[in-house]
Amino acid sequence: xxxxxxxxxxxxxxxxxxxxxxxxxxxxxxxxxxxxxxxxxxxxxxxxxxxxxxxxxxxxxxxxxxxxxxxxxxxxxxxxxxxxxxxxxxxxxxxxxxxxxxxxxxxxxxxxxxxxxxxxxxxxxxxxxxxxxxxxxxxxxxxxxxxxxxxxxxxxxxxxxxxxxxxxxxxxxxxxxxxxxxxxxxxxxxxxxxxxxxxxxxxxxxxxxxxxxxxxxxxxxxxxxxxxxxxxxxxxxxxxxxxxxxxxxxxxxxxxxxxxxxxxxxxxxxxxxxxxxxxxxxxxxxxxxxxxxxxxxxxxxxxxxxxxxxxxxxxxxxxxxxxxxx
Numbered sequence: 001x002x003x004x005x006x007x008x009x010x011x012x013x014x015x016x017x018x019x020x021x022x023x024x025x026x027x028x029x030x031x032x033x034x035x036x037x038x039x040x041x042x043x044x045x046x047x048x049x050x051x052x053x054x055x056x057x058x059x060x061x062x063x064x065x066x067x068x069x070x071x072x073x074x075x076x077x078x079x080x081x082x083x084x085x086x087x088x089x090x091x092x093x094x095x096x097x098x099x100x101x102x103x104x105x106x107x108x109x110x111x112x113x114x115x116x117x118x119x120x121x122x123x124x125x126x127x128x129x130x131x132x133x134x135x136x137x138x139x140x141x142x143x144x145x146x147x148x149x150x151x152x153x154x155x156x157x158x159x160x161x162x163x164x165x166x167x168x169x170x171x172x173x174x175x176x177x178x179x180x181x182x183x184x185x186x187x188x189x190x191x192x193x194x195x196x197x198x199x200x201x202x203x204x205x206x207x208x209x210x211x212x213x214x215x216x217x218x219x220x221x222x223x224x225x226x227x228x229x230x231x232x233x234x235x236x237x238x239x240x241x242x243x244x245x246x247x248x249x250x251x252x253x254x255x256x257x258x259x260x261x262x263x264x265x266x267x268x269x270x271x272x273x274x275x276x277x278x279x280x281x282x283x284x285x286x287x288x289x290x291x292x293x294x295x296x297x298x299x300x301x302x303x304x305x306x307x308x309x310x311x312x313x314x315x316x317x318x319x320x321x322x323x324x325x326x
Contacts, residue, residue: 004030004129008037013073015099016126018119020084020112025170026131031077031108038104039075046071051079057090064094064103074103084109087116095121133168136273143173147190150181154190160275162195167202176200203234207242208279210321211250215286219325226321236313237306240320244299251292253277254284295324 007013017034019027039047046068050060055078068074083091084107095118099105105126112119112128122128134142140159147154154162166176179198180190206229213221229239249270256266263281267274287295298320306316 001026001030001129001131003127004034007127008033011037013038013104014126015101015103016095016105016107016122018084018107018109018112018122018126018128019131020107020109020128021131022110022133023131023170024110025174026134027108027110030129030131031079031106034104034106035075035077038073039071043071045069046074048074048076049079050077050081053082055081055083057088061090061094064105065100067100068102072102074100075106076103077106077108079108081107081109083107083118084112084116087113087118089117092116092118092121095125099125134170135271136163136168139163139168139170139173142170143177146174146177147181151188152181152184152190153188157275158190158192158195160273161192162190162199163273164276164279165195165199165201165205167204172200172202203229203238204242204246207239207246211243211246212283214321214325215283217325219322222321222325223318226318230314236317237303240299240303240317243321244296247292247296247299250280250284250287251289251296253280254287254289254292257281257284258289298324 004017013034019031021027035047048060048063060076060078064074064076066074081088095105107122114120114123119128140163143159143162144154162176162180163173166172176199180194183194183198184190206225210222210225213225226239230236249272252270253266256269261269263277264274267277270277284292302316302320305311306313310316311319
């Protein structure tokens with residue numbers, strides 16, 4: 001990210017950029033930073049945008065070779081084409097042969113395959129920049145800067161609750177911050193109550209509550225929660241994946257607890273905040289390590305049976321949660 005900011009500051013641009021990774025918010029932000037620096041906002045003659053998997057690469061290359069009209073540069077953006085993952089030899093050959101000096105091509109993609117000829121061509125002749133999910137410390141600094149700019153304050157504990165509630169996706173965080181700022185227009189401190197009132201609870205938190213009911217052997221409540229999630233159009237596979245993810249984390253934390261590590265040391269090892277680890281501990285104490293291992297095996301068996309067509313996804317996950325709630 002700093003490399004892009006440096007290129008903009010020094011006005012020394014690469015002929016091609018690949019912006020990739022899971023954090024869509026940052027990909028879009030830096031794509032726009034490059035665009036704004038390279039081409040005037042109202043210059044439709046020298047800016048072209050291609051999206052999706054049906055891009056005509058030959059047409060795009062021809063356009064790339066066309067001199068800009070009354071401007072220094074021509075800017076071409078390719079977004080969500082799948083080229084970075086699946087490769088595109090024609091585009092790779094063009095990049096290796098040398099893009100026109102007056103053209104800058106920007107690819108914005110989520111997934112990449114670094115083995116492809118295209119990725120290697122961009123890495124050699126341009127700049128590849130990864131935008132991954134940010135860690136808690138980075139997100140907290142970003143949130144605090146945003147809130148300070150809006151004249152709001154928040155305690156460290158309340159900030160932990162906010163991130164636990166909304167998750168780490170920066171688009172979601174930005175949207176939920178907008179809601180909190182509007183809701184607290186008449187005061188400057190954001191409270192835990194504000195978060196509970198206006199913020200949307202992410203799916204992972206609902207799964208956390210579901211596992212709490214599994215731990216308490218509340219089978220009927222677990223099934224009710226499951227059907228509520230299905231009515232909200234959540235995928236059975238997504239629900240199963242989060243159950244697996246949370247039991248994996250609980251198993252790791254439980255294992256480290258047996259080794260006598262402190263909550264802070266455990267948090268550092270598993271990559272979670274001490275606050276989140278603290279929330280897991282009461283649930284972990286209701287299972288033995290073997291019980292958690294058996295649950296994970298049952299999850300794997302359900303996933304296998306569903307994918308083999310032995311049973312449907314909705315029924316398979318429902319039978320699983322009934323079984324592990326006993």
